[in-house]
Amino acid sequence: MMNEKSESQQQHLETFSYDDDVTKLFVTATLIWGAVAMFLGVLVAFQLADWRLNFGIEWLTFGRLRPLHTNAAIFAFAGNGFFAGIYHSMQRLLKCRMFNDTLGRIHFWGWQLIIVCAAITLPMGLSRSKEYAELEWPIGIMITIVWVVFAVNFFGTLFKRREKHIYVAIWFYIATIVTVAVLHIVNSLAIPVSWTKSYSIYAGVQDALVQWWYGHNAVAFFLTTPFLGLMYYFVPKAANRPIYSYRLSIIHFWSLVFLYIWAGPHHLLYSALPEWVQTLGVVFSISLWAPSWGGMINGLLTIRGVWHRLRTDHTLKFLATALTFYGMSTFEGPLLSIKSVNSLAHFTSWIVGHVHSGTIGWNYFMVAGIFYYLIPYLWKTKLYSQKLGHLHFWTATIGLLFYIVSMWVAGVTQGLMWRAIDQTTGMLVYPNFVETVIRIVPMYWIRAFGGVLVLTSFLIMMYNFYKTIQGAPKKVKPEEFQAPALHAQKHEATQGHRKLEGLPAIFSVLVVIAILVGSAIEILPGLLSNHFIEENPDIKPLTALEQAGRDIYTREGCFYCHSQMIRPMPHETMRYGKRSTAAEYVYDHPFQWGSRRTGPDLARIGGKYPNMWHYRHMIDPREMTPGSIMPVYDWLIYREIDFEILPEKLTALRKVGVPYSDEEIQNAVADAKEQAESVSYMLTETGVDASIQDKEIVALIAYLQRLGVDAGESTEFQFTEENLEAEE
Amino acid sequence: MKSEVLTQATNLWPQIFALFIFIAVFVGACLWIFRKNSAKVYDEMANIPLEKGQKR
Known part of the structure; x- marks a missing residue:
């Protein structure tokens, strides 16, 4: 069909190349920060098993390194990873070079600067003390600026594209860009005391609600939607067949984006948060099971007919495993949101295990799968070692299983010990908290061992990629492509969603509306009306x-x-x-x-x-x-x-x-x-x-x-x- | 304002109405997505990742 079209429009063809250098930069950064993030994870894991492992140094204490680990894993590793995937896939999906090469470089170096600032300030204890939003306000402003640079480059590319239709992957990228901007700005609002200290403008219940609206949607719109977009590009690419159901992808996108934003309050069940907000959070969290599994099924069924290639093709193998872990953790999430389950699991290691089945099983494996495709492609060479690829896969998978299972056991054990009440005396069976800690320390060791395997797997992958790039031909002339300009294409009668897909601005506005509905209904009443909180005249400010x-x-x-x-x-x-x-x-x-x-x-x-x-x-x-x-x-x-x-x-x-x-x-x-x-x-x-x-x-x-x-x-x-x- | 909102908490009709809107939008979207003669359009779009412009 492409041939027919191009023959009739031969005279309008434009020649262009893709900016692959910016993708290469992000690929390199992902590999470096991924190793750092996982090393930090292993270190803090061992610190829980043996308290002496901060070596008496305040900058290496768990309370300061844990935020560095989470920020490195989320923003440095997963962030750089999906930026690489987005820069690569969007140029090809839109058949045009990025809007501006320099903006891409500013985005790249700005983002690395932010990470370096985080790596310096967090161990120093400069923290806003809100999970995944710890960075102090000057760095918060830097994030905003760099994000705007990325957005300008992204939407600029959309406007000069040569492909009329905006493929589903791009929708997920749009949702990521607009929603992360909204979340980051609203949650970061603070009054500064100095360059290194500020106080959130929200207090108590309001702060909790805004924070977990942000926190859960960092999972949704930083660790899920961009990766789902990448899934919609790289799975068809690796399987060399179109997505199983494009129709399903439309339902998947809109329902996921609309539902996810409501789910935050499930982090605050049984807390002092108003009951109705908790209930909304639970209902929408359970509803989320449907779109999440819709997306997973759509991805896995794309591989039908080429399952045999999973044995030899590292890209497909990692992507399929990532989708499987995505399915498991998005089943576990709604389960944990049910109040009675949450009453046992909340505050325990079960949640930690759940998070890592998502971040390692889904994000790390997605990045690995994409990079096994991307690195040989970008550097115009072959993977250095197939064997190391297999070793990588099994080390990572087994390590992750050690991690998840040990955290399940630890979580359920501790949760049950906390709630155990003696039937005859009516007293707590384990009145000393420390008894419940000592009982799960062996699980901390097993978790740390699992972490070591995951880190080892990452180092194996790095070595394999290093050798691949080292052996690549130097100075290859960039490939050039041809496609007709958008305005030169014959305009078919367009209607409905197809027309909508051709209008990125209106599409983005609709996405914003979809995410603001849930946000407004849950958050605004609490912010506008302090009457939701019963006053207690005995409560006085701190001295x-x-x-x-x-x-x-x-x-x-x-x-x-x-x-x-x-x-x-x-x-x-x-x-x-x-x-x-x-x-x-x-x-x-x-x-x-x-x-x-x-x-x-x-x-x-x-x-x-x-x-x-x-x-x-x-x-x-x-x-x-x-x-x-x-x-x-x-x-x-x-x-x-x-x-x-x-x-x-x-x-x-x-x-x-x-x-x-x-x-x-x-x-x-x-x-x-x-x-x-x-x-x-x-x-x-x-x-x-x-x-x-x-x-x-x-x-x-x-x-x-x-x-x-x-x-x-x-x-x-x-x-x-x-x-x-x-x-x- | 808040007290007005809260007095509605026991009123079932707005809740049923909200539920109806949710379901109607969802069912409507599904019907529309699976409308007749749309297969060609979706095939075309699903094939976009498999193209990348003609090689020169």
Whole structure:
């Protein structure tokens, strides 16, 4: 058919080449950052198995490296990976070179600069303390600028294209670009205190809702839609046959884009979030099963007839496995969203296993499959070693299985231990949290072993690609192609969706509407009306010193392992105290509810132990809690509190709605010093040097002792036998 | 505004209406996508990844 068309339009043919160099740049960056991300993952995995593996260095502590691992995996590895795939496929799908080569280079180098900034600032503890949105505001602005550069280049290419129809892959790319922009900007809104510190404009429940609307849609629109677009290009390409059902792809696209945006609240089930938002999140999460599996089936059935090639073709093998893992994790996701399942699984390692079956099984395997096609194609050569390709596949798959299964076992075990209540006494069977930690440490070792296999597989792939590129012919003249210009093509009568596909601007607007419906219905009521939160006059803002302590809490990433959200279940209230309510969080910028309880919940830790307990616990957690896997935080003993910045911090917080008076702001430094003296009194009484009172640990203790106190429980240190023993 | 919204929480009709819209849009889209004589169009589009312009 192509021949017929071109014969009749021979006179209009334009000659062009593709910008493959930019793709090569992104391919190279993906390989480098992928190794870094997986190495960091393995390191933090071992840190959970053995607490000593931060080597006593604050920059290598779990709380600071975990965000670096997640950011590296998501934005550096998967991001560069899909940029490579998009730059390659969109030029071919639209039969034209990228709009502007320079914009492509700015996009590339800008993105790498952002990653380098992340790699420097996160270990330093500069963090907004919101998962996958940790980067401080100057870097956030850089992300926005680079994203706009990418968008201009992308839409510019769409407008100068030579192919009338916009293939389904491109729709997924459009959805990615517009939605990530909306998510990033809305979730990043903050008031800066300095170049390296800012406070989210949202507080408590609102912040939680916006954060997980962002967080879940980072999964949806950064790790899913671009990769689905790539799937729609590379699976037909590798199988050398068109997609199984183009009709299904239309239903797949619109239903996925419309439904996904609603799913965020499933991260906050049983929390202080309003019930109706939770229910909406659950309903839409379960609905998502349909489009996700529609897409998976569409991809897998494209391979029908060429299944035998899976034995020899690394591209097909990895893509098919990626689709299989995609199917499994998108089955597991809706399952985990069901409230009764979530009540067991939430805060456990099960969620960690689920995430990695998606990121490793889907994203890593997609990137690998695409690169086995792309690298020989771009460098005009053959793969260096087929055998290494097989070794890569099996090492990665077996490693991932070790990872997922160990996390399932760990998650279910710990979840069941937390909720176990003795039938006869009505007491918790495992009242000491640390018992449930010690029980799953062997699973942490197995997970780390699985991680080592996955990292090894990646290094094998890198070596194979390195040798492939090394052996490639140098200086190959770029291929040239011909196609008629769009305006020279005979205009057929177009209607309906076909016409829509020819109008990228209107198409993009419809995508924006599709994602804004769910966003508006879930988020706006909470933002516009504070009446959704019952007020509690007992809840007061933190003092200046406590705020300084909270900033240390966020800097160290405490919330990665400790939640601050007691769910309304008997075992939770028996273990931690009265259930958490929305009113308690109205001054929390940002919220610190957490998503994983590697250690116990801290929502009502205030007054539970004496100051001396916290002091000694930070120096040696195992002295207070034998078997604890928490790292040592001895630098808090040496580092001094930055008192001078406190007025600015309180001023910034006042701008976002915390009712500090002028007097409190003016006297912030003096008030903080006074409170520091009284907090450290109990420490110095028992022999700690008096110089402790301007050290960070005092601020952190002040904050911890305040947690949950306003809500009216455990206001005083309770002189129970257990606590007295601990004090001795 | 908020109290007005909340008073509607027990009113089933808006909810049924919303459900109806969802289903109607979905069924309508499916019917349209599977309309008669559309096979050629979709085949054409599905083949785009297998082309990349003529080689010179």
